[in-house]
Amino acid sequence: MESTKYTQPVALSKKQVDRKWWEIGDFFRRNSLWMLMYCTGCCAIELPPAMTSAYDMERLGMGPMATPRQADVLLVTGYLSLKTLRRLIYTYEQMSEPKYVVGFGSCTINGGIYHDSHAVINQLDQYIPVDSYVAGCMPNTEAVMNGFVDLIELIKNKKANGWKNYHTNNAWYKKNQIDALGEVRIKDEFHQ
Amino acid sequence: MIEILMNIGFGLGVATFGFVLQTAMGGINRKIAARLQKRRGPKWYQEFIDIFKLLSKRATSHGWIFDFGVIMALGGIIGTAMFMPITSSIVAFEGYDNFFIFVYLIAVGMLGMAMSASGSGNPLASIGVMRALTTMLAYEVPFMVVVMTIIKLTGTSSLTGIAVAQQTGDFNWFMIALPLGFIVAVMSLMGMLGKKPFETYIAPAEIASGPMVEYGGKQLGMLFIMHEITIFIEVSLFVHLFLGGAETIIMFLIKYFIVYAVLNLVSNVLGRFKIDQVVTFFFKWPLFFAVVQAMIAIHLGWVI
Amino acid sequence: MLQFAAIILLMLGLYGLLTQRNVIKIIISLNILEIGLNLFIISVGYFEGGLAPIFTSETPANPNFVDPLPQALVLTAIVIGVGTTALGLALARKIYQKYGTLNLDEMGEN
């Protein structure tokens, strides 16, 4: 039982003050997660039920936004062909920090039913940092909502710092991307 | 000098009051809309969270004009809001709340946003700005004709004057006194607020939310604040002009809520116009009714 | 009577000028016009039974002379007529040299 006597607040250092601000920021960030309407694969069909009256994603503060600049969370729904991966990486880099990625379905975890196909990448995590996964080949809506709640929890416990990893070990990510795609920003894709 | 500073402080208070009021109203109305769709809907203070989340994020900027435009936009709108009378007695600058100041200072906000949107280098933003300006050209003309009739009848162009004229019984509420004008004003107000039928300039599907394409963290947050205060100005302008202003703050809040809620409900049900339809819509029936109303009210003197 | 003849000649000259296409014929009709005009000038001063305006030995005391002035005028008019006709004919020769024809319609350039 700490004493309830009023104690003079100790002057906090600059770093601590920033920490405090960041925590307050986390509270806002986790209660208003704007998702980027970027449906790559078939799991995207799960999103409308999450938005409508049964599960209502909006009560978590989540809503669709048009452009990566405005969005916080990138929902990668389904398999990722090489061409889409280029677009995904380009869009991911355009999002404003702190940003989070939620991988939908088994295709992002281990390639799912297309694991042996030449056109699809198996592990999304190697190319962009993923914060929370939602398992299932076409995950159920509860699973999707659960994925979102997990993400909110992660933010709360300050573990959702995939975007920091992207900065710290950027070289590793870039190497994987180059191995898979040749080069991300191609000049003249359609006339090769 | 102190008295002016007091007034400016009071004005800032009005502006923040407007922001807080409108953001809360926004949240409540999102909840009402959700309840209509049988879902729980967001927390009533969701709009606050959204704005503060945006302000906490690390944004990107496309050059000094991109930032200067946003500052000018928000500054202009805060300046306009400081003039807004809450009730006929609570007003920051006694006697200076002229109607034309609101119409033109909103244009400053619009100019600031347009400038920074064009400065962002994204063609979608320029198209969005173009649509915003053409829509403004469309909805402004009928609204001004109706307001002109009001000014001609009441004899003054200051908002408190008009509100007092309606309160003290010279005229009953212009909502009743000028029925046609009221309908036209509602349509123009929906255009001003950028509600659903006239939402072509921030159409998420067509032009990826128009001018706001390139805005990230704090710029987008500031634009959201500006958007909220603009709605506050426009709705309270409508309240003072057509619903006879308010003696007490509670009356003001009730009227404010009714107007905003009704508008929201109407807009939730409607689809979105094409830009060509918006440009010509206001010059057809609304302008016709506005002119007819003006003729009747001014030249024939039939005011209910 | 003389005046009517003069006026007819004048009309004839004008008619000639209106209709003729040949340069020489135009010059001739111009002359007819001038002759008509000169006759008219003479006829102005003449009246029945007038004496020629020359003082001779047996001119009566107050002789009713024919008016001498128009006759003087006619002299100069005739001389001028001659001058213009001469110039017209010289031009006609020049036109023939240049266009090879005297008919106005065949000359082509306006």
Add this chain to the structure above:
Amino acid sequence: MELSIEIFILATLAFGLMAYVIGRLHKQLGSIMTILGSLTIFGGIAYLGFTGGLTGETAYLTFTQFEISEFGLFFAIIVSFVFAMVSFFNPFFIKQYKYPALYSMLFMFSLAGAIGVFFSSNLLYLFFFFEFVVWTSLFLIPMGRSKKAASWYYGFSAAGSFMLLFAILMIYNANNGSFHISGIGSVTGTTQIIVFIFMSGAAFTKLGAFPLHIWLPKVLTNAPDPVSAVFSGGLEKLGAFVALLAIVNMGGIGFIIPSIDMYFGQMIIATLGALTIVFGTLMAIRQDDAKKLLAYSSMSNGGYILVGFSMLTSQGVAGGLYHIVAHAIASTAAFLAIAAVARVAGTTKMKELGGIIHKMPVTYMVYLIAIISMAGIPPMGGFISKWMIFQAVIDKGMIFIAIATVFGSIGSFLYVFRPLAALFLGQELPQFKKTVKEAPFFMLLPMIILSLLSVYTGVLPGVIIDFINKIFVDMQLNYNIVMNGFAIEGYTSGIEGVGPSLLNPLLIACVFGVGVFVAFLIFIVLKKSKKIDLMDTYTAGNFVYTEEHLHYSVDFYAPLERLYEKYIHIMKNFYKSLANKVREFGAFMKYFFFTNKPEITVFWIVALMVFLLWGDVL
């Protein structure tokens, strides 16, 4: 100290000749002479005007008389100021002209003519200077892009000035042989109506108002850049001056329309002014060439001045006069900014330009302040004049004029924004990265002065309002604008207990400043945003590397332009067909009378004789 205005006119002419002589030796020096000349003239007139040192007696130009009237001084100061500011641009543009020395001379001559017009009290010599300005400015135009513009200009200005001459001669006839300027007021009956029609015709041509506006866009687009600035800022004010004489000085014309208690003549002028605004705005919105767009904008602002004057109330006329000041400053600044861009970028076509702001930020700021004033947005002068004109129009209860003025003011926001977005902002096109650089100091100086003045007239209207009140007193009009403190008292309705609507521009500017400061605070407190290149924009995942694809400037207002695309050439075709009719009439007469057949003459002689004799003898 006392100086006669005649000295100034002769001095300007002398400066012109000196500029010519020096110009023949060295182009630059010649044009610098124009700067010195116009500055001294402006300084002299402004200083002596305010201290009352100007006198009207004539020692050399004895054939005419001058009279220092307040409104003459008002116009003279504005026009000479515009000339002085634009003359700063001459040295930088002189190299492009075919006859540089002649350019400098005619530049000064047109200033002399303009001053002469404003101060001469003898109407015939008012016309003398009016025509003098026409032909001196006529030879400035062909030095620009096209030669045809000059004949259009002369055709319309000659028609206008000859209408003015006919009106003056009618006054001369009515006042049995006196040319004094006060004669305008004392004309009555049908001559008054004829004089009113012809004088407003002259004002319409000079201002480029609706029915007679075809020359304005042609001339202002094709004239060299400084000349079009002088035209729209200065020489158009001649039209405003004649409009002031015709509409305001002559008082109400025709019967009074009871419902809006306006004179019928003034009602027609107001409707034509409103049509000018609407037509100018519609045409300006769809222009691709920035100079043509500004030409149409000065046409539409001319419409505002006409609407203001024809209200015949203190608010209206004061609004018109204030608008002359605000428009002169704003449109000159805008033209100079576009000229600065054209000098470096070579073209003013918005299709070919983009992203000039990165290399020319100061020019951008000048243009921004100019368009804020032109669009009538608060902190600048344009707002106050438009506010007054609105008050006057509403006070009269004229609905359709109000619609036109509202459409004009919002429309002006649209079309002034188009060059801002298409020319200055947007992607920086590669070809301009190297060639475009900021204008030199001596070009920026006048532009900055104009912008500061634009802000000054917007925030502290006191000085100009007093000047306007002095003009009302001088023209014996019983109008007055009441100023309490820094606020202008607007429209005072008859209803008791309701105070006049106040406008305190200083307060608006402060509040606007406070608002911007608060926004700036919010901006600074938050985290600094990462600077990224313009090309790194959201393109829905596609990789775009060419700037042209990301720059939106062609057909900027496509939805609006599509509405009235088919009707834009009506007026131009009308005048073209008029000109063709004259040519056909001439060709017909030539064909009919001048064939090389001698009998044509003889035929006509006979025909006339028959015609005469028909009645009497035959």
Add this chain to the structure above:
Amino acid sequence: MSAILLIAVPLLAAFISILVKKVSPYLLLLVSLFALVYPFFMDMSDVIIGGFDSPIGINLVVNKFALTSLIAVNGLFFLVVAVNIAQYKKLSSILLVALAGLNGLLLTGDLFNLFVFIEISGIAAYLITTTNKKPLQTFNYLVAGTVGSSLYLLGLIILYNMSGTLNMADMATFVEGNGMYTLFPFLLMFIGLGVEAKLLPFNSWVKGILGHSNNLSGAMIASVYATAIALVFGKLLAGVFQIEGTLALIIALVLGITILAGEAMAYASTKAREILLYSSIAQAGIVILLFTVGLGAWATFFAIANGVSKFILFGVVNRLTEEVGSDEMDQLKGSFVNNKLIGVSFTVAALSILGLPLFFGFVVKMNSLIGFFEPDFVSNLPGGNFIFPIIILVASVIEGVYFVKLLTKLWYKDSDVKVNFTPLFKYVVVVLAVALIVFGLFQGEVEELVASLINPGGVFIWN
């Protein structure tokens, strides 16, 4: 020192020059200089010829109007001759005859004598136009001229038959009384002189002559002859003619159509010389209009100003056409770029015709227009006082447009053609341009000159 010398000396010189070919150009120069200088100090009394007093005999009227017109015409004549003498040596005797004819025209007070001088100067004019190497056009001119003068003679004789006198002053008093009868003869005389004065229905010869003019004939016909005929015709119109009824209607129609059609035709043509000739038709129409309406004093100076400007315009254009080969506006474009002095004086002349300020044309046009608006002015032509000023103003708008088109083409296009003018021509043209400006500036002095032509009652003194 009587005025008769002005006619006698040129005639004498003409005969001598035929005998002695070599000396004729210098004789021509000398005599034309004499004709220019002599009027300044000859005595101002009327000259009786042949001993018979004025109503019977022929007399020469010498007054202010005659003096001004003599100086003007002889001055222009001397300039034309001086500039072109080198090129047209063999025409000197004809030119001397022309000089005698013109002086006779301006001086004579007798109507038949006027017919004789019209014929003399006419024949001289036909001979001068033969230098255009266009015999057909000259032939047309001859036919038109002869028909015109014969009709003038016919009208004259009818008048003589009625009034019994040929003297102008006497005729004027006779006509005062019974104006009704004199309509037909006046029409005939109007047509007769109208042919020479280039009024519309009768001037089909003008296009042929001036359209293909060269340095001498262009300047001579367009400026010297035009001024002389205009002044004489004006003298008759102002003094002798009594215009009312259908004659007034015909004259009003003829003059109105001439002015407007002249400008329209000039606007419709693309050849430089054609523009100038149609413009001079219109100017002639305006001058005759001013005389008929009774504003004789300013009409004189209008004619003189027009003569001087036409001299410069036609001189320059003919010289350019001679060098360039064709007078199409597009061929001539840019020709002032490399000879600026000629260009400036051409522009001054053109602007003076338009009636723009600072030039003599402005003073003249404004005062003539003011004449129409004098409070006590009554126009004897139908259509009230204000129809003709409107016609003049509309005409000058059209005129302005095509002159500006011509000027911008000549100044602002760049061309390779290199035209050089003789220094004498350059000197003469610049002097005339300066004269136009000087007269334009000093309006006071011009007004005094004009006042001398009007008697206190404001009526134009013609005899």
